[in-house]
Amino acid sequence: MSLLALGINHNSAPLEIREKVAFSEARLQEALSDARAHTKIKELVVLSTCNRTELFAAYDDDNDADSEALGQWLASFHGIDWLALSPVCYHYQNSEAVRHLIRVGAGLDSMVLGEPQILGQMKTAYAAAHGFGSVGAKLSQLFEGGFSIVKRVRTETAIGANPVSVAFAAVSLSKRIFSRLDKSNALLIGAGETIELVARHLKENGIANMTIANRTLTRSQLLAEEVGAKSVPLDAIAAELVNADIVITSTAAPIAILGKGTVESALKKRKHKPIFMVDIAVPRDIEPEVAELSDVYLYTVDDLKEIVEENKRGRQNEAYNAEKIVDQGVQAFSRKQLEYHAVDTVKALRQQADMLRQQELERALKQLAKGDEPADILASLARSLSNKLIHAPSANLKRASAAGRTEVIPLVDELFDLGEYKSIDSEKQ
Template sequence: MAFIALGINHKTASVDVRERVAFTPEQLVEALQQLCRITPSREAAILSTCNRSELYLEQDHPSTDEVLAWLAGYHNLSLEELRACAYVHQDDAAVRHMMRVASGLDSMVLGEPQILGQMKSAYAVAREAGTVGPLLGRLFQATFSTAKTVRTDTAIGENPVSVAFAAVSLAKQIFSDLHRSQALLIGAGETITLVARHLHEQGVKRIVVANRTLERASILAEEFGAHAVLLADMPQELVNSDIVISSTASQLPILGKGAVERALKQRRHKPIFMVDIAVPRDIEPEVGELDDVYLYTVDDLHDVVAENLKSRQGAAQAAEELVGAGVEDFMQRLRELAAVDVLRAYRQQAERLRDEEVTKAQRMLQNGTSAEEVLALLARGLTNKLLHAPSVQLKKLSADGRFDALAVAQELFALDEGSDKRSQ
């Protein structure tokens, strides 16, 4: 049995690579089933966000080469290119990595809370795909429990630091007075909801939410007094937008250089601040070449994020200690589970020997042997049979010089030098 965490993230791969390795929600179930079918993985889950794509696996024996080959093939990458930015953690290191990820300790924004919900979604999809069994299931539950403890017992998530918050902070640096600015938000997911909340709190003059479905955009818009439109209406809205922040699940850019150029002409080249939080990207990179556009991707937010993280650094050490305790507790429980099969087999063997001796005793009673003699023979016979195999093995271990095993046996049977004296 081996746990494996394998993947890439914002620390090891650029946004260009991450968007090529990302899984869409529609791909996940089929990908999980294919992963378990083609590789030696007995259980599997996939976490895919804008900042990471990770596979969580349970295998009989660690076998990562086939998994890397599958991941590269699935996304049409060369194996060498993937190896250059991939990382692999095994067993307790894999457990620690999952718990750190769920606790926000491995995020671009230290302590950001969205990752826990994303990991829970990954677990739910894997259950739907039928690729999570008892072992990986226990690991996910332990991971969620540890992450909850980190949130409850530390201040790592108290301050509003997130990619969404960083985007709004950067907008404040470019536009001194957000009360006069208008914002166009593309998408209606969790990240855009956070952006809308922060912009609303900053008193932005007008917020427009553009989404593929008007119903979802309307729900979000209503919460913050914004205006909802379809993606097709973006060109008109772009003309009046000082701030554009996009985060959708589209596989292709939805805002091109031509549309932005036309909007700039109508705006008389009044600047537009843009942040593309999506992976794959929503805004064509060429948009950043325009003179009156300030275009940032998630990778560009590092400096802003770092500035806002100072208040969380002190809580990180306490969080790491809680994660360490979570790893130790889970691995101990796992080791205890490993003994269950041995104990079950030993009990079955003992019960078989008991039944044999009871059957023999019943025959002796039927043949007229006294009850006292039958009980004595039953006790002696059962004791001899229960001790036979351990006695043979202990003598063999002693002859082979395996004194370490003899010490373990003494501990296993709760023996010590004073046991004979106490029994007298």
């Protein structure tokens, strides 16, 4: 069975395309079932974040046509043209798919180099697919093995030191716009992991007041209590905008929740005091037309790339060390996968040896019961067992040699480690 990783990310595709193929949590089980029903894949994990949508799959055969079929399914599921999606898609097979998964989990493929959130998102995606029954032995080996190597990267390098994320980049940009956050009011929309990070970063930077709006009020209340903020429902956003200097949003809503009209109305009540907005969501939470308003400074995830580049330059040395660990991990994983090919034969070999051992042991016990000399019985047992163990390979080796299949001989030498004994035999001659 072969492995395949197919997807798009912030490097391969613009936001306008990424948001079209994002998977909502509500449709994830449907997607996993639909993909297995309409392609030849046996196992599937879907990873969907603001910067990437990726499919990790296991197939029976190693075939490039499988990646084409999976890509066509991805486009069809989201109702878009595969011809438009295919130029921005990438796909990796087998060891390169392993390498890609590890690099993604270690933050080496992230917009913010070394960011730690992606590993948690991968673990969540893997657990969800496992719960839906779309993970078997192959993807289990891939993800569990990959997570183990990512842990090495995180513990043996400083790639994740001084955590920097898209959330951190958004707050850093806020500090550039407002020299003193202790005089600014922030409105955060959403209550997921990204908004949690934003809230903590803002608190650490002394934000004056913070309000968190979310569809599920219970969740936003918990976060609000933690960071000393106010919690409101989504339908209160319009009212809260009037006092918001900073708006950072990251929800899983399928359509924009903040339109031009709502923002324009808030600006009038603010007497056109500027609002700084960062839309981290994919699909976008804020209508692009909002950027047309003269008193609004609207940024998307793609606009954070300058800050991200600064972060990358500071972590390149650690990234180099991390890549070496990734190389070692991929090689070790590939060796382990190759070892699986021999598992059935090794089991059969052990079963055969155990059967012969049991036969000789029973014969020896009967001789002992009859009162035969123990030393003679042990000698006979050892001689008979070794003869039976080497009988079949010896006979088959002679037949192969007689048939001209001499290439088998060095393989047997290697298999049974006979080099030393052959040299001893040569010296005697």
